[in-house]
Amino acid sequence: MALIVQKFGGTSVGSVERIRGVAARVLDTVAQGHRVAVVTSAMSGETNRLVALAHDIDPLPFSREYDLILSAGEQVAVGLLALAINAEARKRGLVPEGGTKARGYLGHQVGIHTDNGYSKARIREIDTKLLFSELDAGIVPVVAGFQGVDDSNSITTLGRGGSDTSAVALAAALRADDCEIYTDVDGVYTTDPRLCPKARKIERISYEEMMELASLGAKVLQIRSVELAAKFRVPLHVISSFSNTPGTRVVHREELGMSMEQVDVSGVAADNNQVKYHLRGLPNRPGVAAMVFGALTRESIVVDVIVQDMPVSGMASLSFTVGEAEALRTQTALERLKAEAFREMEIQSDKSLAKVSIVGVGMQHHPGVAARMFQILGEQNIDIRLISTSEIKVSCLVAADQMKLAVESLHRGFGLDRLD
Amino acid sequence: MALIVQKFGGTSVGSVERIRGVAARVLDTVAQGHRVAVVTSAMSGETNRLVALAHDIDPLPFSREYDLILSAGEQVAVGLLALAINAEARKRGLVPEGGTKARGYLGHQVGIHTDNGYSKARIREIDTKLLFSELDAGIVPVVAGFQGVDDSNSITTLGRGGSDTSAVALAAALRADDCEIYTDVDGVYTTDPRLCPKARKIERISYEEMMELASLGAKVLQIRSVELAAKFRVPLHVISSFSNTPGTRVVHREELGMSMEQVDVSGVAADNNQVKYHLRGLPNRPGVAAMVFGALTRESIVVDVIVQDMPVSGMASLSFTVGEAEALRTQTALERLKAEAFREMEIQSDKSLAKVSIVGVGMQHHPGVAARMFQILGEQNIDIRLISTSEIKVSCLVAADQMKLAVESLHRGFGLDRLD
Numbered sequence: 001m002a003l004i005v006q007k008f009g010g011t012s013v014g015s016v017e018r019i020r021g022v023a024a025r026v027l028d029t030v031a032q033g034h035r036v037a038v039v040t041s042a043m044s045g046e047t048n049r050l051v052a053l054a055h056d057i058d059p060l061p062f063s064r065e066y067d068l069i070l071s072a073g074e075q076v077a078v079g080l081l082a083l084a085i086n087a088e089a090r091k092r093g094l095v096p097e098g099g100t101k102a103r104g105y106l107g108h109q110v111g112i113h114t115d116n117g118y119s120k121a122r123i124r125e126i127d128t129k130l131l132f133s134e135l136d137a138g139i140v141p142v143v144a145g146f147q148g149v150d151d152s153n154s155i156t157t158l159g160r161g162g163s164d165t166s167a168v169a170l171a172a173a174l175r176a177d178d179c180e181i182y183t184d185v186d187g188v189y190t191t192d193p194r195l196c197p198k199a200r201k202i203e204r205i206s207y208e209e210m211m212e213l214a215s216l217g218a219k220v221l222q223i224r225s226v227e228l229a230a231k232f233r234v235p236l237h238v239i240s241s242f243s244n245t246p247g248t249r250v251v252h253r254e255e256l257g258m259s260m261e262q263v264d265v266s267g268v269a270a271d272n273n274q275v276k277y278h279l280r281g282l283p284n285r286p287g288v289a290a291m292v293f294g295a296l297t298r299e300s301i302v303v304d305v306i307v308q309d310m311p312v313s314g315m316a317s318l319s320f321t322v323g324e325a326e327a328l329r330t331q332t333a334l335e336r337l338k339a340e341a342f343r344e345m346e347i348q349s350d351k352s353l354a355k356v357s358i359v360g361v362g363m364q365h366h367p368g369v370a371a372r373m374f375q376i377l378g379e380q381n382i383d384i385r386l387i388s389t390s391e392i393k394v395s396c397l398v399a400a401d402q403m404k405l406a407v408e409s410l411h412r413g414f415g416l417d418r419l420d
Numbered sequence: 421m422a423l424i425v426q427k428f429g430g431t432s433v434g435s436v437e438r439i440r441g442v443a444a445r446v447l448d449t450v451a452q453g454h455r456v457a458v459v460t461s462a463m464s465g466e467t468n469r470l471v472a473l474a475h476d477i478d479p480l481p482f483s484r485e486y487d488l489i490l491s492a493g494e495q496v497a498v499g500l501l502a503l504a505i506n507a508e509a510r511k512r513g514l515v516p517e518g519g520t521k522a523r524g525y526l527g528h529q530v531g532i533h534t535d536n537g538y539s540k541a542r543i544r545e546i547d548t549k550l551l552f553s554e555l556d557a558g559i560v561p562v563v564a565g566f567q568g569v570d571d572s573n574s575i576t577t578l579g580r581g582g583s584d585t586s587a588v589a590l591a592a593a594l595r596a597d598d599c600e601i602y603t604d605v606d607g608v609y610t611t612d613p614r615l616c617p618k619a620r621k622i623e624r625i626s627y628e629e630m631m632e633l634a635s636l637g638a639k640v641l642q643i644r645s646v647e648l649a650a651k652f653r654v655p656l657h658v659i660s661s662f663s664n665t666p667g668t669r670v671v672h673r674e675e676l677g678m679s680m681e682q683v684d685v686s687g688v689a690a691d692n693n694q695v696k697y698h699l700r701g702l703p704n705r706p707g708v709a710a711m712v713f714g715a716l717t718r719e720s721i722v723v724d725v726i727v728q729d730m731p732v733s734g735m736a737s738l739s740f741t742v743g744e745a746e747a748l749r750t751q752t753a754l755e756r757l758k759a760e761a762f763r764e765m766e767i768q769s770d771k772s773l774a775k776v777s778i779v780g781v782g783m784q785h786h787p788g789v790a791a792r793m794f795q796i797l798g799e800q801n802i803d804i805r806l807i808s809t810s811e812i813k814v815s816c817l818v819a820a821d822q823m824k825l826a827v828e829s830l831h832r833g834f835g836l837d838r839l840d
Contacts, residue, residue: 056436069499072492079489
């Protein structure tokens with residue numbers, strides 16, 4: 001008998017019909033002899049509706065009140081899902097008329113304590129006493145994802161996709177045997193199937209690879225939740241709530257076993273809409289980069305790949321990328337910086353770029369992987385504008401209109417193509 | 421400087437535009453030097469949407485989970501209204517950018533303790549410590565109506581219209597100087613203006629009269645809230661949130677003063693869709709009425725006027741009315757009762773009836789008021805099917821198609837017509 005945390009995303013509970021399907025799935029798991037705790041997101045569309053209302057009132061609504069509003073979406077989903085589990089349990093004869101098989105819980109009711117960083121709060125601690133007493137009594141606790149409570153008893157939310165984090169934190173606190181993340185795709189793929197029809201579902205992947213893929217744009221799991229799962233060694237299982245095929249297991253690197261050792265690259269990620277900035281004529285002294293990125297951070301601009309070039313004739317230069325949506329604000333911030341501090345700085349930008357990345361724990365032991373990537377792209381006459389590497393990832397900036405070609409050739413070149 | 425509780429109904433906060441209007445009104449009151457605590461309902465339509473979702477999942481959803489779902493509506497309204505007050509306060513220069521003038525509070529956060537009668541919970545106690553500390557700090561607490569928390573820390577709701585009750589309970593707990601109920605009509609009228617164009621707005625009315633009017637179908641205030649206001653002597657003020665005309669004050673009988681002493685009748689209430697049942701041939705012994713009405717109560721049928729006739733030749737007879745919507749269930753329940761207990765009972769029903777009532781504390785000292793009512797109706801050839809009286813009310817059952825005529829002639833006959 002295992003203790004399983006099952007998390008259902010917004011599309012999984014997007015209608016009354018689907019909520020009924022989720023209820024049946026939860027009780028199927030219970031019927032297999034497991035203890036189950038459920039975490040749910042808001043019904044799809046609901047959080048967007050609430051966000052729009054808040055923004056209509058105040059264009060910058062981020063505050064304690066904003067979180068109070070947004071948390072209502074999960075509250076409704078939790079109540080509906082608990083109702084549905086009880087109705088299904090009655091139908092199956094598990095409880096008498098009026099009996100209880102599930103109870104809905106809000107973040108504060110099960111003691112999901114967070115800091116007070118409204119709309120991006122971080123979980124500090126979860127009380128497990130009530131949850132264990134419910135599980136011991138044969139009750140399925142249905143817990144609201146995305147929300148918690150701070151020290152002043154105000155409701156907090158964890159930021160977009162925060163329900164994944166709620167589920168992993170709950171699984172860690174309960175020392176669950178498995179944390180199942182139900183979503184609208186049936187697992188993590190070697191690359192985006194819309195870009196490359198030969199994409200394969202990955203059976204097992206390490207936390208580190210999953211984190212790189214999540215940060216590179218694979219939207220299956222929120223990166224914070226993967227980090228948290230890695231930290232507490234929570235076994236994750238990404239599954240579709242609309243099919244019964246096995247999904248992708250996210251596990252500790254050592255658990256991948258021998259079979260994976262032979263694979264250099266686990267996946268190819270792609271993200272278009274990148275703009276590259278190249279700054280020249282900066283003074284070559286310490287603290288310059290901090291001033292540049294400090295100016296961008298103050299405007300809440302998220303900078304992605306950063307490359308510091310070798311200084312040429314006493315002047316330094318820097319390259320970095322931002323999302324296309326942030327290009328205008330970046331340009332403004334840089335021009336202000338030029339006027340205020342670096343009068344000789346030249347600002348060059350290069351739009352319509354895409355970032356193509358290969359990810360794999362295997363590449364650590366195979367130093368030729370990056371070179372192989374450049375060779376594959378070169379063979380296709382794809383020009384590389386910027387390169388950035390981490391321990392288990394190599395990213396190349398290429399022209400956006402070459403992204404699909406780059407992904408397909410890397411996918412084939414690293415032996416990831418589906419065999420059919 | 422007074423302490424005022426302002427309660428806004430669903431239509432008053434029915435859109436972003438209206439929420440902004442409410443925020444301005446709250447701050448206008450603050451600008452007059454008053455301390456203000458706000459209670460709000462859910463945006464109009466929202467509770468119905470949540471009810472429909474819950475009923476879609478489970479036709480009989482009434483439970484802890486049902487209340488969890490329904491309470492989300494007020495939660496959103498509270499957050500939006502607090503956001504709007506803060507935005508308006510910034511615009512007026514009352515607080516700096518990012519400053520706080522209002523904070524939203526859920527029932528459990530301000531300690532609105534109730535019993536655990538889900539979907540019809542009763543308030544037991546309200547903690548005032550946090551609310552007073554907010555008011556003392558110049559903050560407007562915006563409190564969710566309709567909801568509370570029970571001893572097991574589960575969310576409860578107070579039943580339809582419960583936000584009025586929340587507001588009155590809050591005003592009582594805070595010993596507020598005034599409890600303003602903002603709604604979509606501009607006060608309590610001598611009768612329904614749609615039935616009688618000569619209807620006048622009542623300036624002042626007693627709790628008792630308001631209770632009778634509320635129970636007779638005037639939908640301005642929930643009857644429980646008037647009861648509570650009377651018990652704790654909370655001064656109520658019913659006002660339109662869409663105009664600036666003075667509304668109706670609901671006060672203690674003694675406070676009505678001399679001017680009202682001359683008035684026998686304060687208002688005429690009307691309610692069509694009544695069905696009268698007349699049961700004959702019942703045994704004339706104690707407990708028979710209890711069996712009849714017990715059978716109806718078990719089917720959750722609300723019985724209105726009840727008249728027990730004098731026994732004739734050893735057999736008793738009973739008359740009562742129910743709403744037309746409950747006629748079918750009433751008939752079924754009575755036929756079962758006949759088969760099981762009272763084989764000689766005859767069931768007669770009289771459909772399409774209307775109940776017309778006159779209400780006024782003055783009639784206690786003027787015993788001729790009922791007779792005058794019968795005379796006025798008689799002059800119009802209106803046949804009275806059933807009469808029922810209380811200390812300050814006389815109700816007559818008449819044919820539904822004569823209801824309008826009855827209301828108009830009573831309104832004129834008792835000197836209530838608008839002078840124009």
